[in-house]
Amino acid sequence: MASDPRIRASDDDRERTVALLREHHAAGRLTVEEFNERMDKAYASKTLGDLDELMSDLPAIDLYRLPDASLPPHYRRQIPGHGFHHMEAAGGGAIARPHGRFSPAWAAAWSSWFTVTMVCFVIWGLSGAGYLWPLWIAGPWGAIMLGRWISGSHPSGGPGGSGGSRGRQIRGGPDQIGGDAADR
Numbered sequence: 001m002a003s004d005p006r007i008r009a010s011d012d013d014r015e016r017t018v019a020l021l022r023e024h025h026a027a028g029r030l031t032v033e034e035f036n037e038r039m040d041k042a043y044a045s046k047t048l049g050d051l052d053e054l055m056s057d058l059p060a061i062d063l064y065r066l067p068d069a070s071l072p073p074h075y076r077r078q079i080p081g082h083g084f085h086h087m088e089a090a091g092g093g094a095i096a097r098p099h100g101r102f103s104p105a106w107a108a109a110w111s112s113w114f115t116v117t118m119v120c121f122v123i124w125g126l127s128g129a130g131y132l133w134p135l136w137i138a139g140p141w142g143a144i145m146l147g148r149w150i151s152g153s154h155p156s157g158g159p160g161g162s163g164g165s166r167g168r169q170i171r172g173g174p175d176q177i178g179g180d181a182a183d184r
Helices: 011-026 032-044 048-055 104-126 135-151
Strands: 077-079 083-085
Touching (some): 011 032, 032 048
C-alpha cells in the first residue's frame, strides 16, 4: 500500500483491504474463518503495515479492472498501444456500437434530416400546399448525406473520423482509473 508501514491507516484503507479480502474469499483463497479473522484484524488495524501483513500471503488483485475480456469482440475496441477497452458512450454506461454506415452518428444524422424534412412538409401543407419549396431543403441536404453515406465517410465530413472533439476514447489502462495503481 504505502512505502512507510508506520503511517496511520484511514477508514478508506481499512475498507479497501476488507474489499480485497472479500475478493480473495470469493476466489476460494480464504476460508470463512480466515476471512472473518482477517476482517476483524483489518478493522482493528492502526497502521498501513498492519494492513499489509493481512495481505502478505495473498496475490495482488485489481478491484477496478474492466470486464472487457468477457464481452463479445464487436463490443470491444482496440486503442493503439493500450489493449482492449470500453468505448465511452454519451448515455452513461451504454456500450457503443461500431463505426460505419449503421453507426449511432449516422442514425442521428438521418433522423435529423427526416425530422426537418417532415416539419417543412407540414408547414408547406398548412400554408396552402402551393409551390413545393420543402424539396429545396430536403433534396440537397439528403443528396449530400446520401453521397457521404455511400462513400462510407463520417456524417461530420471526415473519412470515418470522430467529428472533431465529439469522439471520446478512454486513454490508459484499467490500472489508471480511480487513481494510481500503487494506492491499491
